[in-house]
Amino acid sequence: MKALAQLGSGPLTEDAVAKYVAPLFSRVLASDRIYLANHSLGRPLDQMRDDVVEATRLWESRLGHAWDDWLEEEHAFRSRIAELIHAPRVDCVVPKTSAGQGLRAVLNALPGTPRVLSTRGEFDSVDILLKQYAALGRIEMRWVEADVRGEFSARQLIEALDDRTDLVVVSQVMFMTGQVMEDLDALAEACHRKRARLLVDAYHAVGVLPVDVAAMKADFMIGGSYKYLRGGPGACFLYLSPEVMESGLRPLDTGWFAKAATFAYERSEVPVLRPGGDAFLEGTPPVLTYYQARSGQQFTLTAGVERLRAYGLDRLRRLKTLLAAEGIEAVGGDAAHGAFLAVRLAEAQAVVARLEEQGVITDARGEWLRLCPDCLTREEELRFAAKSLRAAVEEERASAL
Numbered sequence: 044m045k046a047l048a049q050l051g052s053g054p055l056t057e058d059a060v061a062k063y064v065a066p067l068f069s070r071v072l073a074s075d076r077i078y079l080a081n082h083s084l085g086r087p088l089d090q091m092r093d094d095v096v097e098a099t100r101l102w103e104s105r106l107g108h109a110w111d112d113w114l115e116e117e118h119a120f121r122s123r124i125a126e127l128i129h130a131p132r133v134d135c136v137v138p139k140t141s142a143g144q145g146l147r148a149v150l151n152a153l154p155g156t157p158r159v160l161s162t163r164g165e166f167d168s169v170d171i172l173l174k175q176y177a178a179l180g181r182i183e184m185r186w187v188e189a190d191v192r193g194e195f196s197a198r199q200l201i202e203a204l205d206d207r208t209d210l211v212v213v214s215q216v217m218f219m220t221g222q223v224m225e226d227l228d229a230l231a232e233a234c235h236r237k238r239a240r241l242l243v244d245a246y247h248a249v250g251v252l253p254v255d256v257a258a259m260k261a262d263f264m265i266g267g268s269y270k271y272l273r274g275g276p277g278a279c280f281l282y283l284s285p286e287v288m289e290s291g292l293r294p295l296d297t298g299w300f301a302k303a304a305t306f307a308y309e310r311s312e313v314p315v316l317r318p319g320g321d322a323f324l325e326g327t328p329p330v331l332t333y334y335q336a337r338s339g340q341q342f343t344l345t346a347g348v349e350r351l352r353a354y355g356l357d358r359l360r361r362l363k364t365l366l367a368a369e370g371i372e373a374v375g376g377d378a379a380h381g382a383f384l385a386v387r388l389a390e391a392q393a394v395v396a397r398l399e400e401q402g403v404i405t406d407a408r409g410e411w412l413r414l415c416p417d418c419l420t421r422e423e424e425l426r427f428a429a430k431s432l433r434a435a436v437e438e439e440r441a442s443a444l
Contacts, residue, residue: 044345055346055354060418067342068419077403077424082221082247082383082415085273090338098334113330120333123340124280127272127348128245128264129255134319135288137281140329142246143168144296145265145281148323149210149242150176151295157209158183160239162195166218169244173212193219197226201233208239215254216247216381219411223252223379231260240287246270250343251382252352262287271382273339277332281323288319298326351418355382358416358425365429371436373414383415386432390439397435403428 046063055064065072071086078086098116101109121136130136139145146169150157159182161173177184185208187199200211211234216223227243234241240262248254250271256264264282268274283292293316299305301324303315316322343351359376363384366373373384388394391407398405405414414432416425 044341047342047345050346055350055418057422060354061421064346065419072419075402077420077428079403079405079414079416079420079428081417082270082381082413083406084275085268085270085339086417086419087273087275088338088342091273091275091335094334094337095331098331113333116333116337117328117330120278120336120340121280123337123344124249124266124282126344127249127254127340128266128282129257130282131257131285132319134321135282135285137283137320137323138328138333139265139267139279139281140277140332141168141279142166142244142265142267143172145263145279146172146212146242148281148294148296149263150182152292153209156181156183158185158207159210159212160185160187160200160203160208161212162187162200162214163189164195164217164219164222165212165214165244166246169212169214194222195224197224197230200230204233204237204239206237208234208237210240210242212242212244214244214247216245216251218247219408219413220385221247221375221380221383221413223248223381225379227259227261231262234262235260247381250348250351251355253348256282256284260284268336268339272336272343274336275332277329278336283320283323285319288322294323296325297322298324300324300326300328346418354418355416358418358420359384361422362414362416362425362429365425366432369429369433371429371432382417383413386412386414388412388436390436390443393439394432394435397438398428398431401431401435403431 046067050059050063067088068086070089101112117138120138122133124136125133159173163186173184176182185203187195187203189195200213213224215227231241242263243261245254245264245266249266262284267279269276297316301316301322303317356376363373363376371386373386375384387410389410391410391412394412395405395407405412407413
């Protein structure tokens, strides 16, 4: 990340990004596609491939002794996530292979049949888990519906809380519209007054917004590196607050890497687990994911989330203005939304396909078309994408007549 040091500490500009940042992504930028799906799969740095090669070379050269280095990298992965979300301790962060795995670990640790409150706006991996647990009688579910604008609020959840609620599950940034959920700290306080706990899905927030999980007072947080941290699939995490760890909550989802003496091979009848969040570690970890995620985490920390956010908003506002000039209304590009614009279209899925034919890569969730430039996206690409979207919408509507 030495090249980033030459950026200085000032705001990002397109010229500076082209000179100092783009060369770090030469492999992925070799494509002539205009990539506006950074809210889905983030673009990797060139260094990512070299980091994975480092992990495999350790395997080849050191065999079993590679575990010394691999476990150091696991700790480094946890440390970088802790820094990104301002966790008070490194062991608050537990590596998981998906955000859903983190949610399952929480649900399975809660005693009895937990009563869970959530919104209809959660991502599919959370939504399906909650519904499946409810269908099998493992939890009792209550849902908060969107308002007339398709949005949710902490106030809705606070009003829906009752003395029977055990867990509230909500996203910090909604995956369809990019809406930022405000007042999560107030929601956490309301949960705690009712002796409930709060789990925040921060997948669309970490790396996009300054995240302070301690100030938020969340009991749990789930997230990962697939999107804005440029770390690909499998490099996810579960956060547990110190208060949760000190409450005596014990995991059902655990494994031999959580044993107090991992390599002593003692087999006591009552398992003796490591303290804190380490008790939520599971079996032999997928160590290559820590190397895969390293460069993206380092890039985000070095560039600075606040600076990336400011430049990201500049890209979004420019794109929103260009879309407006083409007669297309978009949601986002402001402090109340995350890293992408959302355009409501009945034919959103078909428009995605038409855009791809023109070399513009986007995606859609339901009737919401999502457009996410990143710091690598150039002004000329935004202009082409706006005109292409107008043409795609007109062609799709004409074909439907």
